[in-house]
Amino acid sequence: MIGRRIYICVIVLCLLSITGGTDGLHPHGADAQSPPLEYQVKAAFLYQFSKFVEWPPQAFQNNQYTICIGVVDGGPMVSALQSIEGKETKGRRVAVKRFKTPEELAFCHILYVSPAMESRLAAILERLKGTSTLTVSDIRGFARRGGMINLITVEDKIQFEINVETAEKANLQISSHLLRLARIVSGE
DSSP states (O other), X not given: OHHHHHHHHHHHHHHHHHHTGGGOOOTTOSOTTOOOHHHHHHHHHHHHHTTSEEOOGGGGSSSTXXXXXXXXXXXXXXXXXXXXXXXXXXXXXXXXXXXXXXXXXXXXXXXXXXXXXXXXXXXXXXXXXXXOOEEEEOSTTTGGGTOSEEEEXXXXXXXXXXXXXXXXXXXXXXXXXXXXXXXXXXXX
């Protein structure tokens, strides 16, 4: 019962963060340029994940006052992430960075890997080895293939799987509150 309440709270927080919540309404409302609701919700999930993950201190030496959320070939996720850019999480402002190819990747705290990059997934994950980057994607089997958080759709609801082992290898600590809402998986 408590797990269900936490899940509902996370969903409400996600929806508030994409609509502006109590920070104020978007003055222009939804327009023709707005990304699909699915990607707005996924962007809100990325923002919420930043609140439930602890990075090692060295992850903030260069960008002490920001949390960087990156996206590789993001498609509609790029415009969805604009709704969270500049928001605060854990006393830091969110900065969004787009990488067009895996070769351009630089350190970011959270990296969303677009399904369009599935054929290059192994190269992306290899490039991030040794960093404390939380990797997130909705590529099928992402968490079992070496990613950390896999966004999945179950009965028209977005849920997520977490590969705790991979996160621990990257020196990331994921809150038990978030872990209770996830399906825990391990690599193949």
